[in-house]
Amino acid sequence: MKLGKRWLPAHILVxxxxxxxxxxxxxxxASAFKSNEEIFAHPFAxxxxxxxxxxxTAYDSAxxxxxxxNSALVTVLALALTLLLALPAAFALARSTxxxxxxxxxxxxxxxxxxxxxxxxxxxxxxAATGLFHTRLFMVFFLPATAMPLSVVILVQFxxxxxxxxxxxxxxxxxxxxxxxxxxYIPMCLPGIATVLLLNxxxxxNEYLYSLIIIGPDPEQRTVQVAxxxxxxxxxxxxxxxxxxxxxxxxxxxxxxxxxxxxxxxxLINGAVKA
Amino acid sequence: MTTLTSPPGGAAIRHPAxxxxxxxxxxPRQGGTILAVPALVWYAxxxxxxxxxxFVIAALHWPxxxxxxxxxxxxxxxxxxxxxxxxxxxxxxAVQLAVxxxxxxxxxxxxxxxxxxxxxxxxxxxxxxxxxxLISTPAKAMVFYAxxxxxxxxxxxxxxxxxGSLTDAWLASPSTALACLIALxxxxxxxxxxxxxxxxxxxxxxxxGEAAQLDGAGHWRTMWRIHFPVIRDYVGVVTMLQFLWTLxxxxxxxxxxxxxxxxxxxxxxxxxxxxxxxIAADLGYSQTVGxxxxxxxxxxxLAIRRAFRQNY
Numbered sequence: 001m002k003l004g005k006r007w008l009p010a011h012i013l014v015x016x017x018x019x020x021x022x023x024x025x026x027x028x029x030a031s032a033f034k035s036n037e038e039i040f041a042h043p044f045a046x047x048x049x050x051x052x053x054x055x056x057t058a059y060d061s062a063x064x065x066x067x068x069x070n071s072a073l074v075t076v077l078a079l080a081l082t083l084l085l086a087l088p089a090a091f092a093l094a095r096s097t098x099x100x101x102x103x104x105x106x107x108x109x110x111x112x113x114x115x116x117x118x119x120x121x122x123x124x125x126x127x128a129a130t131g132l133f134h135t136r137l138f139m140v141f142f143l144p145a146t147a148m149p150l151s152v153v154i155l156v157q158f159x160x161x162x163x164x165x166x167x168x169x170x171x172x173x174x175x176x177x178x179x180x181x182x183x184x185y186i187p188m189c190l191p192g193i194a195t196v197l198l199l200n201x202x203x204x205x206n207e208y209l210y211s212l213i214i215i216g217p218d219p220e221q222r223t224v225q226v227a228x229x230x231x232x233x234x235x236x237x238x239x240x241x242x243x244x245x246x247x248x249x250x251x252x253x254x255x256x257x258x259x260x261x262x263x264x265x266x267x268l269i270n271g272a273v274k275a
Numbered sequence: 276m277t278t279l280t281s282p283p284g285g286a287a288i289r290h291p292a293x294x295x296x297x298x299x300x301x302x303p304r305q306g307g308t309i310l311a312v313p314a315l316v317w318y319a320x321x322x323x324x325x326x327x328x329x330f331v332i333a334a335l336h337w338p339x340x341x342x343x344x345x346x347x348x349x350x351x352x353x354x355x356x357x358x359x360x361x362x363x364x365x366x367x368x369a370v371q372l373a374v375x376x377x378x379x380x381x382x383x384x385x386x387x388x389x390x391x392x393x394x395x396x397x398x399x400x401x402x403x404x405x406x407x408x409l410i411s412t413p414a415k416a417m418v419f420y421a422x423x424x425x426x427x428x429x430x431x432x433x434x435x436x437x438x439g440s441l442t443d444a445w446l447a448s449p450s451t452a453l454a455c456l457i458a459l460x461x462x463x464x465x466x467x468x469x470x471x472x473x474x475x476x477x478x479x480x481x482x483x484g485e486a487a488q489l490d491g492a493g494h495w496r497t498m499w500r501i502h503f504p505v506i507r508d509y510v511g512v513v514t515m516l517q518f519l520w521t522l523x524x525x526x527x528x529x530x531x532x533x534x535x536x537x538x539x540x541x542x543x544x545x546x547x548x549x550x551x552x553x554i555a556a557d558l559g560y561s562q563t564v565g566x567x568x569x570x571x572x573x574x575x576x577l578a579i580r581r582a583f584r585q586n587y
Contacts, residue, residue, distance in 0.1 A: 006494065007394070014389050017382075018403050021466060024418050025406065027428050031421065043431040089314035092307045101308050104315055111318065114326055117523040117545060118569050121552045121561060122325035122332065145321030148314055177307060206411035209527050213553065228413045229531055232420065239421055246417045253409050265405060269474045 032244035039239050058245030061234050063219040067227035068248075074136050074211075074223060075204040078143035082151055082200055083193065085144055090155030091181050095167070105156065111149030120213060127214050134216045136223075142214070143204050151196045158192030159185055198260065198267040205253060224249045329569065332562040339556040351563040361564065363539040364547045367453055368522065371543060372575075375457050375521055379464045380514050386465060387472025388498045391479075401473065404466035412524075416531035419459050420446070452533045452541040459528055460521055468513055475509045476502060511583025518575050522568065544568050 031039050032054055033047035059065060093105050123142065124133075132138035166184050175183070186193070208225045215221050217230070228249050235241040257264050336347035355361050386404070390397050407415065422428040423445040430442040445451045479502055487501045488494075503510070526545035529535055535542035535550060542550070545568060551561035 010385075010389055011394065014386060014400060017386065017465065018400055020462065021403050021406060024422050024428065028418055028421065040426055040431065043428055043435075085314040085317055088310035092310035096308050098308060101311070104308070104311050107315065108318070111322065114322060115519055115523040115569075115572060116322070117526060118329060118548075118565050118572075119322065119325035120549065121558065121565070122328035123321070124552075125328070126321070126325060142321050145317050148318045148322075152314060177310075202409065208412045209530075209549075225411050225413050228411075228417065232417070237424070237426070239427075242417060243421060246414050250410060250414055253411075257405070257409050261402065265401070265470060265474070269471055 028243045029247060031239050032247045034240050036238060036240060054240040054244035055248060057235075057238075058231060058241045058248060061241070062227045062231050062245055064224065064227055064245060064248055066219060067222055067224040070136055070215075070221060071205060071223040071225070074139050074143070075201060077140045078147075078204050079197060079200055081140065082144040082147050082196070086148060086151040086155055086196065087186065087193075088181065089148075090152050090159055091185050093152065094156045094159035094162075094185075105153075108149045108152045116146050117209065120209065123210065124213050133214065134218060134221065136215055136221050138214050139207075139211060139223075142210065143200075143207065147196075147200045147203065151200065154196055154199075155189065155192050158189035162188050194263065195267040198256075198264055201256065202253065202264075326569075329562050329565045332558060333566045335559050335562075337558040339558070347559055351559040355560060355563050355567070358560075360539045360542065361547065364542045364544045364564075367540075367542060368525070368544045368571075370453065371457055371460070371525060372518065372521055375460045375464070376514065376517060378461050379468060379517055380510065382461075383465045383468035383513075384472050384503070384510065385498065386469035387476055388502060390469065390473040391476035401470060404470050406466070407463035408467035408470070410463070412527045413531060415459065415463055416528060419455065419532060423455055446533055447537060449537045449540040452537065456525065456528050456532065456541055456543075459532070460525070464517060464520075468517060471513055472506070472510070475506050479505050507583055511579060514583065515576055515579050518579060519572060522572055522575065544571070 027043060030045070030047050031043075033050055034054075038045075038048065089108075093101050093108075127133040127138045127142075130138070132141070162185060166188075167180050170180050170184055206225060207223075211223045211226050215223060215226065217226070219227070228245060231242050231245045333351060334347060334349075336345045336350060390400055390404070410418070420427070425442075425444045425447075429445065433439060433442050443451060445455050483501060483505070484497050487497045492500065523545050525543045526549045529541055529543055529546035530549060533541040535546050544564060548561050548565045548568060551557045551564065555561075
């Protein structure tokens with residue numbers, strides 16, 4: 001379709017919004033290299049030097065190093081557990097035709113209607129009852145449950161596209177159920193697995209409220225999202241340090257996004273649509 | 276989206292397993308369902324159980340973690356309904372939804388349509404639009420804190436263009452605190468939602484729009500009269516999502532930016548659930564609001580579903 005002159009207002013509006021997205025982020029990035037005086041005097045100027053002093057202060061004062069390790073641990077273990085639970089489940093649901101299986105699938109799809117946030121307090125009680133309160137371990141157990149509906153539904157969709165003859169041929173050769181899953185289904189739905197991994201990486205890494213309540217403020221255990229807001233209290237109004245700390249927590253996600261841009265968008269779009 | 280369309284013939288290939296095969300291969304699909312049980316159990320323990328617990332706790336009188344618990348029946352409901360703070364929260368939540376949702380969906384749809392036409396620079400736009408979707412809630416809150424605090428970006432910008440009289444302590448002023456929270460939702464929500472719409476519009480065949488344009492329809496008409504009805508269902512799904520995110524997700528923004536204040540001017544329902552549970556330790560109250568929130572979510576979902584149903 002041709003875009004005529006009458007599109008001028010549209011171009012202007014869209015780029016205005018783009019500027020509204022960039023300016024705060026630019027301000028953020030620039031401020032991370034500035035002192036407070038520099039920020040207030042010239043909010044939009046490029047920083048005079050590219051020293052990493054603010055980053056070091058943020059890193060040290062909020063224990064961001066430990067927090068990043070904690071976040072990485074929680075994210076990776078929860079991702080592994082999600083796949084460990086969701087793959088066999090999706091495999092079973094994709095192959096079976098029974099009434100029980102379709103009921104189970106319905107339960108998972110209904111899960112989208114449950115807003116996780118609503119159950120914050122009961123989950124806190126559960127953590128206390130299991131003796132896992134104030135531990136990262138509970139989050140490792142809990143996060144996969146929140147990811148289960150989406151992960152199972154996406155994986156079932158992918159697995160349904162695998163022709164049945166593949167499995168039947170393998171069965172002729174004496175393959176067990178496990179072998180079929182391991183050597184046929186998993187390799188053939190790698191794109192689906194990647195989608196699930198990316199989607200959940202983003203939610204797990206960015207999870208805030210539950211981590212705040214369950215893991216709590218202990219610097220040894222807390223994740224990076226919980227550590228980040230404490231900078232506001234620690235540094236008072238040292239915007240340089242505050243922004244530097246925030247930028248640090250964004251780097252992993254931003255790197256993954258830039259490298260896997262296409263795939264990431266696809267993953268999120270798939271995820272949102274199924275929800 | 277193409278990756279997810281299941282093959283139409285998927286069911287057709289199924290045929291009875293030949294009886295000649297050995298016992299193991301003759302029952303390839305039986306006994307497999309059990310593999311779904313661990314995931315289901317996990318899901319039930321960590322998600323379904325806690326959700327049911329909300330309803331139970333809502334019927335309890337529980338004035339603090341270490342206090343004795345007694346059955347309250349509908350007593351909590353009465354307490355909640357008599358509390359002016361609750362009604363402030365209802366009003367704030369209603370305002371938030373009524374302002375944020377229409378702006379977000381309409382702007383995002385138009386933006387998505389724009390991107391889907393592949394104008395010059397659409398790749399850059401697509402990349403940028405997505406960024407708020409990647410940023411964690413605390414990071415977004417930090418961005419807004421730095422922008423809106425008394426000596427932050429917004430006031431700095433106003434001062435530098437000579438509008439110093441308009442500066443305000445945006446997050447600490449009763450008249451603007453809620454507006455700031457709504458602005459945060461809209462700022463970060465439009466781009467992400469637009470990418471979703473653009474992806475869906477990409478799969479609408481090009482000749483549909485071209486035919487309309489040959490018939491003399493302008494872009495505005497094509498956008499609203501041709502493309503919008505085609506993806507109407509999808510708009511409904513995205514609206515439902517945004518509705519849920521706004522309704523339940525606002526607790527985090529409020530907690531990080533305004534703590535519900537000043538007074539109760541920016542207390543939303545979901546923040547009230549958090550605040551009563553973890554700050555005021557009035558657990559019965561908190562979970563009663565939780566139940567109300569849950570029901571509001573359900574009613575809202577059904578209403579949105581109805582509003583977007585094909586009605587021609």
